Amino acid sequence: MKRFAIGAFVIIAIIQWFVPGKMIWDKEAVLRKGKTFNFRTEPVDPLHPFKGRYIALSFKENEFTTTSPDSGLFHYGEAYVLLEKDNDGFAKIKNVVKEKPDAALDYVTASISYIDRKKDTAIVHLQYPFEVFYMDEYKAPKAETAYRESTRDSTQRTYAIVSILNGDAVIKDVMINDQPIRQVIMQMNHPE
Amino acid sequence: MRKSFVKELQELVGANIITPVTAQEIADYYKQREKDRPNRFSAVVNILGALLVSIGIVLVVAHNWDELRRTAKTFFAFLPLVTGQGLCLYVLLKKKNNIAWREAAGVILFFAVACSISLISQTYHISGTMSGFLLTWMLLTIPLVYILSSSVVALLYIAGITWYACDTGYFNYSDNVVPFYYLLLLTLVIPHYYSYVTHKKESNFFHLLNWLLVLSVTIVLGSFGTGQDRSEWVFAGYLALFSVFYLLGRLENFSNQKLSTNPFLIIGTLGIIFILMFRSFDSSWTGAFRYSDINNRASMYASRFLYITIAILTVAAWLMLSGYRAAKNIIFDPTGFSGFVLLLLLLAFRSMPHIAVLFINLWILFLAVFFIRKGALQDHLGILNFGLLIIATLAILRFFDDDIPFIWRGFFFLITGAGFFAANYMMVKKRKAITKN
Numbered sequence: 001m002k003r004f005a006i007g008a009f010v011i012i013a014i015i016q017w018f019v020p021g022k023m024i025w026d027k028e029a030v031l032r033k034g035k036t037f038n039f040r041t042e043p044v045d046p047l048h049p050f051k052g053r054y055i056a057l058s059f060k061e062n063e064f065t066t067t068s069p070d071s072g073l074f075h076y077g078e079a080y081v082l083l084e085k086d087n088d089g090f091a092k093i094k095n096v097v098k099e100k101p102d103a104a105l106d107y108v109t110a111s112i113s114y115i116d117r118k119k120d121t122a123i124v125h126l127q128y129p130f131e132v133f134y135m136d137e138y139k140a141p142k143a144e145t146a147y148r149e150s151t152r153d154s155t156q157r158t159y160a161i162v163s164i165l166n167g168d169a170v171i172k173d174v175m176i177n178d179q180p181i182r183q184v185i186m187q188m189n190h191p192e
Numbered sequence: 193m194r195k196s197f198v199k200e201l202q203e204l205v206g207a208n209i210i211t212p213v214t215a216q217e218i219a220d221y222y223k224q225r226e227k228d229r230p231n232r233f234s235a236v237v238n239i240l241g242a243l244l245v246s247i248g249i250v251l252v253v254a255h256n257w258d259e260l261r262r263t264a265k266t267f268f269a270f271l272p273l274v275t276g277q278g279l280c281l282y283v284l285l286k287k288k289n290n291i292a293w294r295e296a297a298g299v300i301l302f303f304a305v306a307c308s309i310s311l312i313s314q315t316y317h318i319s320g321t322m323s324g325f326l327l328t329w330m331l332l333t334i335p336l337v338y339i340l341s342s343s344v345v346a347l348l349y350i351a352g353i354t355w356y357a358c359d360t361g362y363f364n365y366s367d368n369v370v371p372f373y374y375l376l377l378l379t380l381v382i383p384h385y386y387s388y389v390t391h392k393k394e395s396n397f398f399h400l401l402n403w404l405l406v407l408s409v410t411i412v413l414g415s416f417g418t419g420q421d422r423s424e425w426v427f428a429g430y431l432a433l434f435s436v437f438y439l440l441g442r443l444e445n446f447s448n449q450k451l452s453t454n455p456f457l458i459i460g461t462l463g464i465i466f467i468l469m470f471r472s473f474d475s476s477w478t479g480a481f482r483y484s485d486i487n488n489r490a491s492m493y494a495s496r497f498l499y500i501t502i503a504i505l506t507v508a509a510w511l512m513l514s515g516y517r518a519a520k521n522i523i524f525d526p527t528g529f530s531g532f533v534l535l536l537l538l539l540a541f542r543s544m545p546h547i548a549v550l551f552i553n554l555w556i557l558f559l560a561v562f563f564i565r566k567g568a569l570q571d572h573l574g575i576l577n578f579g580l581l582i583i584a585t586l587a588i589l590r591f592f593d594d595d596i597p598f599i600w601r602g603f604f605f606l607i608t609g610a611g612f613f614a615a616n617y618m619m620v621k622k623r624k625a626i627t628k629n
Binding site: 002005006008009012013015016017019020023024027053054128129130131132133134135136137139140170171182 | 254255256257258259266269270273277280281284285288301305308309312313314315316317318319328332335336338339340
């Protein structure tokens with residue numbers, strides 16, 4: 001009986017390692033091999049009881065108008081967002097499809113959060129799997145302030161650097177005026 | 193052993209009621225019993241300590257250590273996991289029979305799993321939903337309930353799956369999501385619970401498990417409804433659930449226990465009375481009647497909650513058939529039938545709310561009379577006065593009901609008040625007669 005319990009425990013322990021391990025493995029692969037895109041953002045600062053404070057990111061490039069009801073985009077669920085870069089080098093939605101695209105293309109798996117149906121067209125609102133950026137609990141509220149100040153001034157720009165591979169994505173950093181947000185906060189704390 | 197008890201034993205020996213040998217035997221018996229009982233105090237303190245330390249670690253992790261590099265964060269993600277697992281392995285090898293160690297190690301590993309998933313989510317900024325996080329966490333930790341036979345982990349698990357169900361069913365913007373996984377997750381803890389029902393009914397953990405299970409199911413049931421469900425079916429579903437609770441509470445396993453350790457009976461009875469009282473208002477029927485098209489039969493039967501209600505009532509019927517044959521009831525107990533009564537009234541008199549309300553009021557009176565009679569027969573003032581309290585509450589509610597003429601309301605109050613006096617007077621008289629004899 002004791003042997004059985006220990007055997008079972010070892011298996012459970014391995015599974016308990018496997019789940020976080022797989023998370024790391026997948027995300028590291030995205031960071032190493034993925035292609036980087038810059039997404040224009042609009043951050044705010046909420047919290048998660050276990051993971052702490054983060055900046056919730058909503059992206060400017062988050063909707064897509066479809067004219068073909070046959071594309072399946074008139075229904076909720078998962079969708080694949082094909083990406084390209086605009087003239088300023090920011091991420092831009094090229095197309096949104098329901099079937100998994102070829103691995104050679106740059107795409108990210110998102111979910112359809114809202115469909116604004118018109119007669120023959122529909123505006124599909126997308127939710128990306130990289131909408132949070134965790135930060136030190138003291139820095140996160142300041143990051144929000146920094147962001148708000150930067151939006152008042154239309155010459156400033158905020159964006160997230162996201163690495164993308166086979167539909168999976170990892171945020172590398174959030175930038176305000178080409179400067180990492182953590183550095184912006186540090187400068188706020190120690191102005192020269 | 194208490195000093196006063198030893199003194200009393202000596203007194204009994206002195207008065208020649210028991211021999212010194214018997215006194216020694218009694219003393220030995222109690223000494224042995226104390227030895228067999230695990231040290232409860234140290235177990236409780238250890239478990240509380242483990243809980244506090246674990247939650248502390250969770251909070252420290254939630255601070256978000258920006259300054260650490262990715263590799264360092266990964267290392268720290270596995271540190272609590274390794275510590276918890278090491279502790280559990282030690283317990284399995286060396287301290288298998290020590291409750292305090294087992295429970296404390298279980299609690300630490302339970303929270304360590306949450307820490308490690310959280311830290312990795314932070315490191316890679318993984319959005320993830322709260323319900324997804326809870327689901328992974330609970331599935332990774334439920335085996336500890338069986339391997340370590342840890343009841344605290346079982347309690348935490350029930351709390352966790354309740355949170356999961358609420359997050360999926362209640363706190364979700366899209367209203368059609370139903371936490372079906374909750375049912376599966378709940379069945380995973382049932383074998384552990386069953387082992388308590390069969391072997392450890394006196395244990396405090398058993399009482400805690402009962403309370404938590406009853407509360408969990410009560411909280412979660414409503415999350416199975418969708419935006420389209422009619423409120424009357426949700427009420428019917430809850431009444432059916434409380435009827436099942438009541439019937440379970442009357443089973444031999446629970447009815448012989450103290451009332452405070454029988455949550456099935458407490459929540460069942462109170463829930464039944466509360467919902468019946470609510471449905472005894474005319475407006476609770478006419479309101480629904482006004483807002484929905486009664487001719488539209490299809491939509492009435494299309495509600496998912498109607499079928500949930502019927503499913504729960506099937507369980508109630510099964511409990512009645514199997515339980516009532518075995519139990520020795522003094523008088524017929526109608527309380528468990530309340531769920532069926534409301535369902536029948538909803539199906540038959542939905543378009544005639546006045547008749548339905550009349551029946552509900554009569555049913556409440558019937559239940560009250562049952563409790564009064566039962567109290568009188570068992571010579572139990574508590575049960576008797578509970579019956580009277582039901583009538584009093586009904587009277588107060590009807591006092592504010594404008595549909596009944598003042599004269600009838602007046603008579604109702606007079607009769608109810610007189611009933612209180614008469615019932616208690618007769619009971620006290622009966623008791624006096626018994627003590628005289």
